Amino acid sequence: MNVPAKPAANALRRRFLKDVAGAAGGACLLALGATVYARQARALPPLAIRPPGALAEEAFLGACIRCGLCVRDCPYGSLTLAALGDGVVSGTPYFTARDVPCEMCEDIPCVKACPTGALTHDLHDIRKARMGLAVLIDQENCLNFLGLRCDVCYRVCPVIDKAITLEKRHNPRSDRHALLIPTVHADACTGCGKCEKSCVLPEAAIKVLPTRLAQGASDPHYRRGWDEKAKAGGSLIGEQVQLPVRGLEETTVPGATP
Amino acid sequence: MSAQHPGRDAVVAKGWLRAHKWLLMRRSMQIGILAMFLVGPWFGWWIVKGNLAASRTLEVLPLTDPFVFLQMLAARHVPEMKAVIGVLIVLGFYLLVGGRVFCSWVCPMNVVTDAASWLRRRLGLKGGHAPHAATRYGVLVAVLMTTALTGVQVWEWVNPVSMLQRGLIFGFGLAWVIVVGVFVYDLMLAGRGWCAHLCPAGATYALLGRWSLWRVAANRRSACNDCMDCFAVCPEPQVIRPALKALGQQHPVILDSHCTNCGRCVDVCSQNVFRLGSRFNRSEQ
Ligand code: SF4
Ligand code: SF4
Ligand code: SF4
Ligand code: SF4
Numbered sequence: 001m002n003v004p005a006k007p008a009a010n011a012l013r014r015r016f017l018k019d020v021a022g023a024a025g026g027a028c029l030l031a032l033g034a035t036v037y038a039r040q041a042r043a044l045p046p047l048a049i050r051p052p053g054a055l056a057e058e059a060f061l062g063a064c065i066r067c068g069l070c071v072r073d074c075p076y077g078s079l080t081l082a083a084l085g086d087g088v089v090s091g092t093p094y095f096t097a098r099d100v101p102c103e104m105c106e107d108i109p110c111v112k113a114c115p116t117g118a119l120t121h122d123l124h125d126i127r128k129a130r131m132g133l134a135v136l137i138d139q140e141n142c143l144n145f146l147g148l149r150c151d152v153c154y155r156v157c158p159v160i161d162k163a164i165t166l167e168k169r170h171n172p173r174s175d176r177h178a179l180l181i182p183t184v185h186a187d188a189c190t191g192c193g194k195c196e197k198s199c200v201l202p203e204a205a206i207k208v209l210p211t212r213l214a215q216g217a218s219d220p221h222y223r224r225g226w227d228e229k230a231k232a233g234g235s236l237i238g239e240q241v242q243l244p245v246r247g248l249e250e251t252t253v254p255g256a257t258p
Numbered sequence: 259m260s261a262q263h264p265g266r267d268a269v270v271a272k273g274w275l276r277a278h279k280w281l282l283m284r285r286s287m288q289i290g291i292l293a294m295f296l297v298g299p300w301f302g303w304w305i306v307k308g309n310l311a312a313s314r315t316l317e318v319l320p321l322t323d324p325f326v327f328l329q330m331l332a333a334r335h336v337p338e339m340k341a342v343i344g345v346l347i348v349l350g351f352y353l354l355v356g357g358r359v360f361c362s363w364v365c366p367m368n369v370v371t372d373a374a375s376w377l378r379r380r381l382g383l384k385g386g387h388a389p390h391a392a393t394r395y396g397v398l399v400a401v402l403m404t405t406a407l408t409g410v411q412v413w414e415w416v417n418p419v420s421m422l423q424r425g426l427i428f429g430f431g432l433a434w435v436i437v438v439g440v441f442v443y444d445l446m447l448a449g450r451g452w453c454a455h456l457c458p459a460g461a462t463y464a465l466l467g468r469w470s471l472w473r474v475a476a477n478r479r480s481a482c483n484d485c486m487d488c489f490a491v492c493p494e495p496q497v498i499r500p501a502l503k504a505l506g507q508q509h510p511v512i513l514d515s516h517c518t519n520c521g522r523c524v525d526v527c528s529q530n531v532f533r534l535g536s537r538f539n540r541s542e543q
Contacts, residue, residue: 061410062333065326065341066420067312068428072298083431084421090433091311091414091424115312115320115340116330 045087046209048094049191051079052102052129053111053119057210064118066091073113076103097193097208102131104158104192127159132191133214134164134184134206142205144180147171153195153206154182162188164195182206186215262379264490265526272528280521280534287363295427310364310423312344320344324352325462326420329413332405349466355519357467361453361460362493362520366426367419370437371453371493374444379490388448391496391516394461401458418452419459450493454516467515473537474517474524476502476510480542481529488523488532498523502531509540 044050044057051070054060070093071079078100082088093110095102104126111119123129134153136142143150144166157164166180182195184206193208208214229235268277275282295313298304306315312322322344330337352360362368401413414420418440421433440452453460476482479502488502489495497514500507507513524532 058409059335062405063330063335063337065311065322065330065411066414066424067308068424069308069312069314071428072304072307081424081428083425083429083433084436085432089415090431091420113307113314115314115322115338115344116335117338117341118335121338 044094044210046213047096047098047207048082048088049097049102049132049193049208049210051093051095051110051119052104052108052126052131052190053114053121053123054131055118055120057212060118061089061092063116064092065116067115068093069113069115070110070119073109075105075109076100078102079110095193097132097196098204099197101193101197101208102190103194104129104190127188127190129190129192130211132193132208133186133211134189134191134193134195134208135214136182136184136206138201138203138205141201142182143200144182145205147173147177147179149180150200151180151182152198152200156194156198158192158194159188159190163190186211262382264379264485264487267485267487267528268526270528272530277525280525284363284520285369288366288369291364292366292426299427309427311420312341319347321348323459324349324466325459326414328402328462329405329411332402333409333411334406352463352466352470354470355472356470356517357463357465357515358460358518359467359470359472360463361457362518365419365423365459367422367437367440367457368453370422370441371444371450374441375450375493378445378449383446383449386447386449386451388451388455391455391494393455394457394464397456398458398461413458417459419457454494464515467517470515470519471537472519472534474501474512474519474521474532474534475539476512476531477533477539477541478529478531478543479504479510482531483529485528487526487528491522491526493518493520493522510542511537511540513537 050057050060051074055063066081068081068091071081078095079093080086080095082090082092082094084090088094106126108123108126108129111121111123114121136145136153139145151166154160154164154166162185164182164184167183169179169181171177171179191208191211195206196204196208199206265277271277294306294315295309298307304317306313308314310323311326312320314320320340320343322341324345327337327341327345330341404412416436418436422437425431425433425437444451444453448455476498482502488498492498494514494516497512497517499505500514501510501512504510519534521532521534524534
């Protein structure tokens, strides 16, 4: 049975539909705005480093509920919960190595505190953490690059001689000394930031950056001839004809003393 | 009775203290909860760590906010057990006492919007137009959908409720701008606009509160003198009429899950019409 709606009810229904349409439109606009904003804010500023065990940034932003339990349980006060305007997504934890680096606690309390697993509980050995990657970014001011023996970043590294080594190079300025170049190895550096914190220069010459910024990537199909040769136990293309080098007898090598 | 000063008659009839009993208890609770989070960083007495999104009390009791948890699930993250246990405890609690008890007894935004509403009444502001009360469910769905689509918790970039509680516990940054925004919106543009029409967290808690045992009842409704003071102070005035005026129901218990169990109607009624009690107590006097 169909009872025709009274005019008053009709008007009410119209108003309700209008309200709902307006509300739905508003909600969509809101969602759209938040999404655009989110897309923009998604990139982490280069000096903000996530705590140990943090998932990759996208996944982290889906997982972290911004509770700050990791911040509270860090015994060194390394971590901060970002506030709106900090440049880091508001409410998420990060640290700035130059202020307070991560001390690489053996028991990793920040990870244990995390209720969601945004800091993955699969991390049991702090040396396997990859918070970022140290880069000797300023080769013009680093004292070791100038031929001095500062070595501070090397000495403080909790993974000394694996994450950071001193590589001997010829010093062309004096021509009789060595440069001991602090060299970071991505397979061992945890990104704790102790080196950046300790750099003696007014602005650190070595900095920890999010790995995405610090590291390039080799195309997976690239092969290095010498690696392949070692793997195969000999040249893959057999003996090559050795061509004689001609025409270099008269040439002086630039820089060499005659 | 007066739209600008609801509750005056109650103060005369019952005395100031009894006319503010539930309000005082709620404010103490809201401040007390914040204080428990803050004595840790301030004095090193760690009672509760974390914030309202997730916390750990006395190093043993985990709690997780259901709305935040829902967003995390929508972002397709599979949480650790601790967050799951935390959310189950919270769900159990609010299923029992009423979901929106969070809104009026815990959430610090309640103080902001109550203040806006009080000032709006005092200044006699009538302007603006509040969106339909069901809008909050639209916002809730939109939030969960965008979260699912993007895989990141987009709402948490702007969520005023998180911003405020986290700001109080961990430091504000610029987040106070958003909180002031909510205050001004409620004051000038829409009476009770945020909590009663838009907030998706409130909507989630309202869904939780459908079966709660703790309810307000207008058990002395025959004494009602139509002063309308309860309607003036109630953040969700539409929930009162069915119980008070026997509209669509016979018993005097407010069963609408949007009622926040704030008890303000109990306070401001000079005739002692309302009481807080069990949902099964349908007796009348
Ligand atoms: S490993 Fe230790 S120092 Fe580093 S962030 Fe975690 S709790 Fe802090
Ligand atoms: S403990 Fe986990 S969920 Fe909480 S703020 Fe830290 S990373 Fe995020
Ligand atoms: S960040 Fe620096 S100190 Fe830390 S592991 Fe890497 S090289 Fe060592
Ligand atoms: S009906 Fe009473 S207890 Fe429920 S929200 Fe309104 S004023 Fe508060």
